Amino acid sequence: MPTLKKIRDTMKKQKINGEIMEQMDFEADCNNPHNIISLIDKMDKLLTREQCLSIMEKQGCCKGGQRDKDCKAFALEHTDKSFSEKLALMSNIQYMMSPYLNDDGTFTITFSGYQNGVHSGKTTCACSSIKKLKQPFSVSPTYCGCCAGHFLYHYQNALGVKLKLKEINSSPLNTNGEKPCKFTFEVLD
Incomplete structure (x- = not known):
């Protein structure tokens, strides 16, 4: 779950214009998901898409624990393999999905x-903050950059490459669960 303070700190590190940041409320109650959603909506209005993705990919939660250990062990076990070979094996790590290598790399x-019942569609959001919302609701897919940041962190560790969130292709948050979470990443190394 993204926090207002962490988003603010990321914006400062990325040198987002102070006049833009002054239009955002970073002091609101972070336990209220509507405050985070309001901030995300402001970001969508005041920042470029690339800036929004760059900020949100730094918010990822759940970067420790067993998944972190599994991804780091995977990296050690597969150091001799090419990027595409490692990517094809990522689904062997629990909860790391089955990545698809696109033609453009x-x-x-x-x-x-x-x-989990948050949406009525086929899929739903796993974020604890979103689970607090009452139906019906629609949230900007930019919010999902936080979840993408979670995957970005673990994929970087497992694959041994630097990644960038290129696109949030779809989200259950603005489709009432009809479309899944789908993220595209670019390899920077």
Whole structure:
């Protein structure tokens, strides 16, 4: 779950214009998901798409624990393999999905089939903050950059490359669960 403070700190590091940042409320109650959603909506209006993605990819949660250990162990086990070979094996790590290597060298992951009742569609959001919202609602896919940041962190560790979030292709947050979480990443190394 993104926090207002962490988003603010990331914006400062990325040298977002102070006049733009002054239009955003970073002091609101972070336990209220509507405050985070309001900030994301402001970002969508005041920043470029690339700036929004760059900020949100730094918010990823759940960067420790077993998944972190599994991804780092995967990296050590597969150091001799090429990027495409490692990518093809990523689905062997629990909860890391089955990435698809695109023709342009980017890759896409799809997080689908997860249903916890937040949406009425086929898939739903796993974010604890979103689970607090009452139906019906629609949230900007920019919010999902936080979840993409989670995958970006673990994929970087497992694959041994620097990545960038290129696109949030789809989200259950603005489709009432009809479309899955789908992210495309670009390899920078």
